[in-house]
Amino acid sequence: AQTVTQSQPEMSVQEAETVTLSCTYDTSENNYYLFWYKQPPSRQMILVIRQEAYKQQNATENRFSVNFQKAAKSFSLKISDSQLGDTAMYFCAFMKKSGGTSYGKLTFGQGTILTVHP
Amino acid sequence: DGGITQSPKYLFRKEGQNVTLSCEQNLNHDAMYWYRQDPGQGLRLIYYSQIVNDFQKGDIAEGYSVSREKKESFPLTVTSAQKNPTAFYLCASSIRQGHTEAFFGQGTRLTVV
Numbered sequence A: 001a002q003t004v005t006q007s008q009p010e011m012s013v014q015e016a017e018t019v020t021l022s023c024t025y026d027t028s029e030n031n032y033y034l035f036w037y038k039q040p041p042s043r044q045m046i047l048v049i050r051q052e053a054y055k056q057q058n059a060t061e062n063r064f065s066v067n068f069q070k071a072a073k074s075f076s077l078k079i080s081d082s083q084l085g086d087t088a089m090y091f092c093a094f095m096k097k098s099g100g101t102s103y104g105k106l107t108f109g110q111g112t113i114l115t116v117h118p
Numbered sequence B: 001d002g003g004i005t006q007s008p009k010y011l012f013r014k015e016g017q018n019v020t021l022s023c024e025q026n027l028n029h030d031a032m033y034w035y036r037q038d039p040g041q042g043l044r045l046i047y048y049s050q051i052v053n054d055f056q057k058g059d060i061a062e063g064y065s066v067s068r069e070k071k072e073s074f075p076l077t078v079t080s081a082q083k084n085p086t087a088f089y090l091c092a093s094s095i096r097q098g099h100t101e102a103f104f105g106q107g108t109r110l111t112v113v
Helices: none
Strands: A003-005 A010-014 A019-021 A024-026 A032-039 A046-052 A064-069 A074-079 A088-096 A106-108 A112-117 B004-007 B010-013 B019-025 B031-038 B042-051 B054-057 B064-066 B076-078 B087-094 B108-112
Touching (some): A003 A088, A010 A019, A019 A112, A024 A074, A032 A064, A032 A074, A046 A064, A046 A074, A106 B042, B004 B087, B010 B019, B019 B031
Parallel strands (some): B010 B108
Antiparallel strands (some): A003 A024, A019 A074, A032 A046, A064 A074, A088 A112, B004 B019, B042 B054, B064 B076, B087 B108
16 A cells, blocks of 8 residues: 655745645555645645656656655655745645556645745 | 536535435546545545446445446445545546546535534
């Protein structure tokens, strides 16, 4: 079984600054995906970024980037030039890549509430 | 527009009653999922289905039941056997093959009164 841990229940940042959210995971799998999802006050889950475990290059989506350390089982999210609209709860999630009945299932961390201050 | 629709947005249930949460998708996705969200615990998987007429228990299936008679529909019944049903419930879907992410509905807030 997989576990995902987010050790920061709450974080805050000033508008235009950079913030990093931490995530660690535990798995015996070698092929998997890692995700960061954003849940704003509307509670709609929105995919922020995805990383495939076999890719060494860190994923980047505009102001969002990850630091993926496979050996350390660490997957942090960096948000640059923070905006007020980034205020949300952020979830780190794990998904096994293939095979069996576990395909497509997501295992989530506990979430980090991020507040961006003006 | 394609997407996942959950209804109702808010639902109130008297203790001891069963209640069914609706989830419909028009994305032509094979797989569908139900998650429960509680404060401080993230999302936990209740049930999932990868194909019509087949579904499997997730991590917290006790007190819940599902059906998958149509590809686009995956209703969740919260039975009276569920000890702590008050929670936020999220439905999701994904393409069964490939590496795409899951798409989520807007959720249903269930409150037991």
